[in-house]
């Protein structure tokens with residue numbers, strides 16, 4: 001059955017989904033939830049075609065500016081740098097940050113040939129020099145690559161006389177921000193240095 005094979009192969013693209021889970025999902029949808037399969041298919045097609053990137057912070061957005069960048073009540077002196085839209089969402093859920101964000105296009109990984117340029121460092125520097133930003137908070141993850149990213153960006157900001165701070169320790173070493181509990185992130189934000 002070609003259509004079934006195609007579905008299983010497509011499901012395997014999801015992170016953490018292997019052959020067995022993909023098969024189980026496919027059989028479940030076909031056997032028990034055809035309507036769910038239609039809902040999923042429409043949601044995927046809609047999201048993939050309608051969601052782009054905010055032209056200012058690069059997070060996911062359906063409009064040119066995301067709701068956060070479009071909100072003029074936020075504190076323009078603070079710019080928080082995160083690795084992914086998921087990390088930005090995690091920080092935003094803490095409710096303890098009132099500045100703006102800049103979402104990197106990944107993190108530096110010298111072995112894969114991914115340096116400052118590939119993750120959008122130039123756009124970040126331009127954004128940080130808008131005349132309003134006074135502090136750039138480097139909220140990359142506490143993995144080796146996240147630390148390397150914070151280091152590279154911190155140096156680049158310092159060379160342009162821009163002040164940068166790092167989330168405080170307390171976020172467990174090796175952590176991806178999106179999986180850390182909100183209270184811990186909120187504390188790390190308040191105790192940044």
Ligand SMILES: [Zn+2]
Nearest residue numbers: 054057066069
């Ligand atoms: Zn934005």
